[in-house]
Amino acid sequence: MTKPDLYIGLMSGTSLDGVDAVLARFDANGSPSLLARASVDFPSTLHDELLALNIAGANELERSALAANSLARLYAQAVEALLGQARISPKQVAALGAHGQTVRHRPDLGFTVQLNSPALLAELTGISVIADFRSRDVAAGGQGAPLVPIFHAGVFKAPHTRVILNLGGIANITILRPNEAPKGFDTGPANMLMDLWCAKHTGCAFDEDGAWGAQGEHDASLLAFLLNSEPWFAMPAPKSTGRDLFSQEWLETRLTEYRMNAGLNKQLLTQREAQNIQATLRRLTAETIAQSVRAYAADAEEVLVCGGGARNAALMLDLQKIMPSPVRTTESEGIGTQDVEALAFAWLAWAHQQGITAGHPDVTGARGHRILGACWPA
Ligand SMILES: Nc1ncnc2c1ncn2[C@@H]1O[C@H](COP(=O)(O)OP(=O)(O)OP(=O)(O)O)[C@@H](O)[C@H]1O
Numbered sequence: 001m002t003k004p005d006l007y008i009g010l011m012s013g014t015s016l017d018g019v020d021a022v023l024a025r026f027d028a029n030g031s032p033s034l035l036a037r038a039s040v041d042f043p044s045t046l047h048d049e050l051l052a053l054n055i056a057g058a059n060e061l062e063r064s065a066l067a068a069n070s071l072a073r074l075y076a077q078a079v080e081a082l083l084g085q086a087r088i089s090p091k092q093v094a095a096l097g098a099h100g101q102t103v104r105h106r107p108d109l110g111f112t113v114q115l116n117s118p119a120l121l122a123e124l125t126g127i128s129v130i131a132d133f134r135s136r137d138v139a140a141g142g143q144g145a146p147l148v149p150i151f152h153a154g155v156f157k158a159p160h161t162r163v164i165l166n167l168g169g170i171a172n173i174t175i176l177r178p179n180e181a182p183k184g185f186d187t188g189p190a191n192m193l194m195d196l197w198c199a200k201h202t203g204c205a206f207d208e209d210g211a212w213g214a215q216g217e218h219d220a221s222l223l224a225f226l227l228n229s230e231p232w233f234a235m236p237a238p239k240s241t242g243r244d245l246f247s248q249e250w251l252e253t254r255l256t257e258y259r260m261n262a263g264l265n266k267q268l269l270t271q272r273e274a275q276n277i278q279a280t281l282r283r284l285t286a287e288t289i290a291q292s293v294r295a296y297a298a299d300a301e302e303v304l305v306c307g308g309g310a311r312n313a314a315l316m317l318d319l320q321k322i323m324p325s326p327v328r329t330t331e332s333e334g335i336g337t338q339d340v341e342a343l344a345f346a347w348l349a350w351a352h353q354q355g356i357t358a359g360h361p362d363v364t365g366a367r368g369h370r371i372l373g374a375c376w377p378a
């Protein structure tokens with residue numbers, strides 16, 4: 001029997017919207033061909049529990065273990081959908097890469113936590129599972145994130161300088177130059193703060209197409225306050241972040257302080273005021289990305305966007321307005337905006353099995369190149 005060359009990637013990111021899954025074949029150079037894709041939404045109970053587990057709380061150990069098992073069951077559903085679409089059996093899949101759910105990310109304290117249950121996932125799917133991709137890089141003194149730049153280099157490298165921009169919960173950029181190792185880092189919130197604000201004021205988990213926020217105007221002085229009050233934005237790369245910093249508390253504390261300084265004591269906001277804040281948060285995302293690109297990739301000839309934020313038309317317009325170079329999506333390169341991260345985790349599983357060091361010091365600041373992930377054989 002020929003050796004299986006198919007890999008699955010499972011990504012559930014910081015937005016907490018669900019699982020993106022892909023099935024791909026990799027050639028000897030690690031170039032992917034996408035064979036099937038699927039997305040499974042988080043049931044609301046799992047979404048709420050995973051969100052709650054981002055903050056210290058009672059009985060965290062048991063709750064984390066149970067949430068990890070629920071996540072593994074959802075991953076297994078996504079795998080079943082992929083195998084059904086492609087009409088293949090688990091035996092034909094060499095391995096799957098499962099990111100897990102980040103609930104803490106503190107490389108400054110020497111740890112990062114992705115809830116996952118790889119042993120249960122191997123039992124449920126009959127496929128070898130590669131997981132825990134970030135901890136080795138953190139152990140080697142790195143940020144443990146972002147990990148996708150090396151994959152981006154394999155699929156998006158061009159004869160000119162390019163930036164790849166992922167708009168998930170957090171935004172991260174990869175800088176690709178023709179004769180250089182890729183660089184990359186997180187720039188700050190992408191959709192995370194906008195999602196929190198939209199949920200609070202509309203009850204919807206996110207602002208579809210950015211239409212609600214697009215009815216408001218951004219407030220330049222609030223934007224300046226948000227930019228100047230957070231030292232993380234000015235920190236040099238390598239850097240990474242998450243809900244540990246850009247939380248509901250981060251947002252509420254700053255909005256309260258700004259309104260108090262401005263003498264605005266009114267508690268209840270009008271719909272228009274709430275939309276103006278949404279427009280300002282959108283602008284904060286665009287501005288922090290543009291500042292990072294100007295500082296680290298002023299020679300970029302284009303920016304290719306992926307992640308759910310690519311579907312926020314108002315955010316894409318802001319980016320096109322203030323970015324120093326043209327902005328388009330990865331669709332133009334033949335990879336769907338929703339598939340890039342899941343494909344990266346299929347590639348990371350492939351790289352683990354080939355013994356390829358996917359952890360790069362140029363990106364994360366680790367002491368050296370490292371093989372990422374650990375294997376739970378089928
Ligand atoms: N139709 C849409 N209109 C506007 N925004 C959208 C739309 N679809 C998705 N999004 C945004 O994209 C987010 C999900 O993006 P994505 O799945 O790329 O994030 P993630 O992978 O969870 O995060 P990260 O990359 O930080 O780990 C949603 O929370 C929402 O804010």
Ligand SMILES: CC(=O)N[C@H]1[C@@H]2OC[C@@H](O2)[C@@H](O)[C@@H]1O[C@H](C)C(=O)O
Binds near residue numbers: 186
């Ligand atoms: C700790 C963690 O889960 N980080 C994520 C998050 O989501 C986007 C950004 O922050 C990025 O640094 C990373 O994910 C991508 C997949 C990465 O590692 O490249």
